[in-house]
Amino acid sequence: MSKARLLPEKLTVYTTLVGLLNARNYNFGGEFVEAMIRQLKETLKANLYTEALYLVRFLSDLVNCHVIAAPSMVAMFENFVSVTQEEDVPQVRSDWFVYVVLSSLPWVGKELYEKKDVEMDRLLNQIDGYLKRRLKTHVPMLQVWTAEKPHPQEEYLDCLWAQIQKLKKDRWQERHILRPYIAFDSVLCEALQHNLPPFTPPAHTPDCQYPVPRVVFRVFDYTDAPEGPVMPGSHSVERFVIEENLHNIIKSHWKERKTCAAQLLSYPGKNKIPLNYHIVEVIFGELFQLPCPPHIDVMYTTLLIELCKLQPGSLPQVLAQATEMMYMRLDTMNTTCIDRLLNWFSHHLSNFQFRWSWDDWADCLAMDADKPKPKFVKEVLEKCMRLSYHQRIVDIVPPTFSALIPAEPIFFYKYQDEANSKCAGYAVAITVGNAIKNRASNEEILTVLKDVPNPNQEDDDDEGEGFNPLKIEVFLQTLLHLAAKSFSHSFSALAKFHEILKALTDCDEGKLHILRVVYEVWRNHPQMISVLVDKLIRTQIVDCAAVANWLFSPNMAHEFTRFYVWEILHSTIRKMNKHVQKIQKELEEAKEKLEKQQHKKDSGDEEDMERNSEDEDGQLEEQIERLQEKVESAQSEQKNLFLVIFQRFIMMLTEHLVRCETGSVDFNTPWYKNCIERLQQIFLMHHVTIQQYVGTLENLLFTAELDHHILAVYQQFCALQL
C-alpha cells in the first residue's frame, strides 16, 4: 500500500492487483480497505492532504475493480461534499473536500453514474452551487499572468469543474487513463464487494493547515504543437489526468534527476499526445507556482537539462518556443515569476555556452529601459555575468545590445587619487590605509580615526562619541578598498576589524550609514553588496530592520526595481526567520529534556532521585527561561521587521497613488506594477510566518482607511487561508 502512495501515477496497476487479490480472498480485501480508511483518517489529522487525496482516489478506483461497492463510495463523497454546508470554517477546507471528489471522477465517474445517477446528479448540483458562491479573492495574487489572453489563468477548482462538466457531457467516456482491470473483468466481476464504513471528515480545528488554492498554468494549446498528435484542450479531462500524472512523477522522483527525466519521457500513452509540450508546461507550471514551487527552484533547471540530454532533437526546441512565448508576454507576467524565469534562463544558458538568438529580441532595444522586456534582458545578462565574467557577456550579445550589458563590477574609492585630496577626511583615509597595511592594532586605528571631524556636530562639547558618518566613511571605504580583491578578502577584513565596526555603528544611523557606504563603493557589483550585507547581518554589525530601512530609503529609490535589491531583502527576511526557528528549536529541546528528567523522577527510581538533584532541574529551568526570553525577543524583532517593510511599502504606494490622482495621471506605471507585485511577493514568500502577525497588521497598517489598491493585496493574502 505504501507503494501506491509513492507511485500515484501507477495507481490503476495497484488497484487491479488489489482487485484480483480480493477476488481470491474476500477477507484480504476487507482488511485492505479498513487499513486504507485508517490511513485516511491519520493523514487528514496530520495535515497530509496530498497523501489523503491519493488515498481517496485509490479507494475510488477500487470501485472499478469490484472491491468497493459503488453506493458506499457515493456515500463517502456525499459526506465530503456536505462539508460545504459547515459554518464558520475556512473556505480552503470545503475547497479541499470538493476537490477530492471532483478529481476522483475521471477514474470512477462512469461507474458511479451507472449505479447511482440520481445521487451523483444531486452531488454535482451541490458542488455547482458551492462553486458559484465561493469567494475568489485570492485569484489575482496567484496568477502568473494578469492577462486573459491567449490563455486564461483559471482558478484550479473552476478549471476542474469545467473539465468534469465536459466529461459528463461526453457520458464519462475517458480514454486516457490506463485501466488494466478491464482486461480482468471476467474475474473481477465475480468478486464480492465491500462497503466502505461511513466516513465523517474530521472536524476543523485551528491547527488544520489546508492546501493553499492554485491557479492552473497554461502556456500551450493545440496550435503550438502543429505536427504530430494533438494537445488535449484545456477543459478536457485528458489534460487534467496527464498533468496530474506528470506532477506525480516529478513528486516521486525529483531527487533523482536522471530517473525523473527518464520516467517523464517514458510516460505511457506518449505517442498519442505531444508529450514534450506537456512536460515543459508542467515543469514551468511548478516553477512559477504561487506562492511557492513545490520543490527547490534549481531542481527544475537541472531536470530540464537532463531532458534536453535525453531528447536533444526535440526538447530544446520546445523549450526555446516556451521561452520565446514567455518573453513576448512579459508585460503581464507577475514580477515574482519574472524573477524565477530570469534565474532559470540565465542558469540554463550557462550550461549551453550562453547560446541564444538575442537578435530575435531586438524589439526590446527600442523600448524605455524600465519596460519589462528590456529590464528582463538586462537582468538576465547581469545574472549571466555572475556565472561568468564581464567580457564574456560583451562577447555573447550582438553589439546592438551594448546598452543592456551590465556595468563592469569595479570598486569606487572616494579617496583614490590626489584629485580628491580636498575631500574631507582624505588625509585620515591615507593614514588609516597605511595603518591597516602595517597591521596596526584596533586601538591604534581608533586613535587615528579620532582625528576625523564630525560634520554632524556644531561644537566640540561632546566627547565625539556620537554618530559620525565621516568616520564610518573614511574607515569603511579604505578597508573595503584594500580588501576589494575577492569575497574572501572582504570577509576577512570585516572579521578582523569587527570591533571597530561595532563601535562605529552603535546606533541606528550608524548602521544605516554603513550600508550606504557599502553601496557607494560597490554599486557596480550588486553581488558583492549582497554578500557583504549578508556578512554584516550575520556578524551583527547591522540588524535586519536596518537593511530594510536602507533598501527603502530615498538613496536607493533609483535601484528599487532592480532584482538584486529584492534578493537582498528576501535573504534578510529568511535569515530572520531561520534565526527565530533556531531558537524555538533550542527551547523545544530544552523543554523535552526537562520533561524527560521529571519523568525519571516520577518513575520513582531511588538511585536516580538521589542524583537528579534539584540543581540539575533548576539549571534546566533557568536555561528554559532564558531561551523563552530569547524567543520572545527574536519574535519581536521579526514582527518589527515585517512592520517596517509593510509600512514603507504603504508609504511609497500611497504617495504614488495620491500624486497620480492629483495629477490626473494613470497610476499603473511599470514602477507601480513592480512595487505592488513586490508587496504581494512579501506576503506570498513568507505567508506562513506573516500569518502569526495578522492581528497586528490589521490593527496598525492594513486598515479600512488605506487605498483600496493596497488593501486588496492584504485581502488576497488573507484569502489564501480563508
Next chain:
Amino acid sequence: MSIKLNALFSDSYVDVSQYRDQHFKGNRYEQEKLLKQSNTLYVGNLSFYTTEEQVYELFSKSGDVKRIIIGLDKVKKTACGFCFVEYYTRADAENAMRFVNGTRLDDRIIRTDWDAGFKEGRQYGRGKSGGQVRDEYRQDYDPARGGYGKVVARPQSIRTTT
C-alpha cells in the same frame, strides 16, 4: 518488489562516493561518520580561472553558502582547479549534490563530493609540481588547467624512478 521499493526511497546523488582522503587524520569509520554529517563539499574539475564569485553564485542556488575556499597551487599560490564549499546546513549541501553536481560552471562539468571538513593545509594541491595530482599525470591538453599535464610537459620525469 523490495528492490523497487528501495529505488523509490533512493537519493543516490547524495550518497557518499568511494573516494577517501588518504591524508585524513583518523580511521575509516571516523571519516565516514564525518562525511555522512558534513556540510562541506569538495568541488573538482574547475577551470584555473573560475573565481570565488562564480562559485558563490552557482552554489547559492541550493542554499546559503557559509564559505568558499579556493584550492591553490602549493608553490605558486594561484588557483589550481578545485575548491571547498561549506553550507550552513546539511540539507542545502545535499541539494547541491543533487542539482549542481554534474552541471557546468565556466563551461566545464564540475563534480562535487562530500568532504570531511576543511582543515588548514587542505587548500593546497598535493601534486609534486604544486597543483592537483590529476594534473601531474594526465595526457590531454586542457587550456583551462595549465595546458598539458606535468608529466607530458616534462617528458624526462617518466624515466626517473623516484
